[in-house]
Amino acid sequence: MKLALIGFGQAGGKVVDEFLAFDERTGGGFVESAIAVNSATTDLQGLERVPERNRVLVGQARVKGHGVGADNELGAAIAEADIDEIQGAIDRIPVHEIDAFLVVAGMGGGTGSGGAPVLAKHLRRIYTQPVYGLGILPGTDEGGIYTLNAARSFRTFVDEVDNLLVFDNDAWRSAGESVEGGYDRINREIVERFGLLFAAGEMDEGDHVAESVVDSSEIINTLSGGGVSTIGYASETVEIDDGLLSSLTGDDGFDEGTATNRLTSLVRKAALGRLTLPCDVASADRGLVVATGPPSRLNRKGVERGRQWLEDETGSMEIRGGDYPLPDRNEVGTIVLLSGVTDVPRIDQLQQVAIEAQETTEDVRAQADEEFASLLDTGGKLDALF
Ligand SMILES: Nc1nc2c(ncn2[C@@H]2O[C@H](COP(=O)(O)OP(=O)(O)OP(=O)(O)O)[C@@H](O)[C@H]2O)c(=O)[nH]1
Numbered sequence: 001m002k003l004a005l006i007g008f009g010q011a012g013g014k015v016v017d018e019f020l021a022f023d024e025r026t027g028g029g030f031v032e033s034a035i036a037v038n039s040a041t042t043d044l045q046g047l048e049r050v051p052e053r054n055r056v057l058v059g060q061a062r063v064k065g066h067g068v069g070a071d072n073e074l075g076a077a078i079a080e081a082d083i084d085e086i087q088g089a090i091d092r093i094p095v096h097e098i099d100a101f102l103v104v105a106g107m108g109g110g111t112g113s114g115g116a117p118v119l120a121k122h123l124r125r126i127y128t129q130p131v132y133g134l135g136i137l138p139g140t141d142e143g144g145i146y147t148l149n150a151a152r153s154f155r156t157f158v159d160e161v162d163n164l165l166v167f168d169n170d171a172w173r174s175a176g177e178s179v180e181g182g183y184d185r186i187n188r189e190i191v192e193r194f195g196l197l198f199a200a201g202e203m204d205e206g207d208h209v210a211e212s213v214v215d216s217s218e219i220i221n222t223l224s225g226g227g228v229s230t231i232g233y234a235s236e237t238v239e240i241d242d243g244l245l246s247s248l249t250g251d252d253g254f255d256e257g258t259a260t261n262r263l264t265s266l267v268r269k270a271a272l273g274r275l276t277l278p279c280d281v282a283s284a285d286r287g288l289v290v291a292t293g294p295p296s297r298l299n300r301k302g303v304e305r306g307r308q309w310l311e312d313e314t315g316s317m318e319i320r321g322g323d324y325p326l327p328d329r330n331e332v333g334t335i336v337l338l339s340g341v342t343d344v345p346r347i348d349q350l351q352q353v354a355i356e357a358q359e360t361t362e363d364v365r366a367q368a369d370e371e372f373a374s375l376l377d378t379g380g381k382l383d384a385l386f
Contacts, residue, residue, distance in 0.1 A: 001099040001201035001216030002032045004090075008119060009075075009112020010043045011136050012036070012105040013050065015187055019104075020049035022191040028199030033093040037086055037119070039078055039111045040067035056089050058082040058115070068110035072149045075114020083122055090123075099201075099216045100130045103161070108138030108146030113153035120160040130220060133161035134194065137168040137277070137346065151354035154347070163223040163339065165194060166230060166277040168346055193231045193276060197335050200290045200324035212300055214290050214322030219337070222288040222320055227340040228347070230277040234269035235333030236262060238297055256299065259332075263291055263302025264309065266334040271310060277344060281310075285340025286318040293332035295325040306334065314338075 007016030013036035023031045036050045039059040047055065057065060059078035068074040079086070103120050105112030116133060123131045135157055138146040158164045172186050201216035223229060267289055271281050287310050291303045300323075307321035324335075 030198040041065035072114035079115035079118035107150035130162040232270035260302040267306025280343035283343035284338035
């Protein structure tokens with residue numbers, strides 16, 4: 001499916017840059033336009049692939065290109081104030097060519113977590129295409145302010161987009177990795193999963209067209225209905241002997257039964273392995289299973305069995321399935337998109353943080369009101385004395 005990508009804040013911009021690299025490397029063809037928005041000049045300068053004229057600096061009047069320092073209310077205020085600057089870049093997108101917008105942001109900082117929901121709301125008001133979010137949750141060790149920002153912004157972002165795809169940094173950290181090295185690896189993991197899904201919905205006419213190829217409407221239908229989505233992915237290397245031996249024996253190593261079993265078990269591995277946002281698979285409302293790899297190894301029975309297994313697992317009647325043939329690969333893979341998931345421990349934890357923060361704010365306010373009232377009272381008594 002064709003997307004207009006908009007990265008908001010540092011993480012958002014870097015992930016959009018990585019999507020562009022993936023799209024170029026794989027010939028995926030799903031990126032129609034790419035924009036990066038930030039309140040920090042250096043973050044915009046650090047990008048490699050987003051075209052310079054599509055890098056929008058916001059909030060110059062208030063923060064002078066220095067970022068908002070994890071203040072997400074300021075991030076939101078800046079986005080509101082400078083929405084016309086962002087719109088200037090959006091005006092260059094050939095909107096009739098795209099299937100959807102994708103707004104990408106880290107939820108823990110200030111610029112992206114504050115600004116992305118403001119932008120999503122604006123886009124939904126103006127355009128008819130769906131507006132999806134890709135929200136990146138902070139690691140739990142990053143500190144209170146990041147968690148609090150994420151807790152607050154998550155709720156708002158879910159409300160403002162047609163569907164929020166989520167990646168949890170916390171579930172993907174590796175011990176002993178530097179922060180920067182870690183992000184580079186994690187960003188590749190992000191685009192490998194989401195990029196493969198979007199590319200799957202973007203097969204050209206004349207590409208290897210099988211009857212069961214997934215198209216963009218299946219992705220859109222799976223995401224419609226809103227809520228939160230997560231992705232699982234599993235793959236396996238396959239031997240493809242299309243050389244001398246196969247021409248002599250007429251056998252290229254293909255066996256129907258093996259292909260079916262392989263695909264069915266890859267669907268299970270994808271759904272039950274590490275998801276971009278870990279959750280209880282049974283709580284998904286809708287799902288999509290996509291099999292990728294050399295056409296000779298994609299077999300309809302395997303995808304169908306995997307799809308049925310996911311139907312049983314989720315109790316949902318809305319599990320779609322299809323192929324994304326990739327002729328030059330020696331790898332068979334499956335992507336499982338789970339949409340409308342509700343049983344997500346990490347989100348419960350964030351909601352708890354938001355509730356506690358709210359209560360603390362209310363307590364502090366109540367205490368301040370009490371102190372103020374008693375001050376007035378004391379003032380009254382003093383007045384009476386004099
Ligand atoms: N996956 C991933 N996460 C990142 C990356 N960079 C930062 N993050 C996460 O994003 C959050 C911080 O958001 P940033 O995007 O750096 O902040 P910002 O939106 O630019 O806002 P300010 O820096 O506060 O102005 C942190 O919680 C990190 O977990 C990245 O390259 N990849």
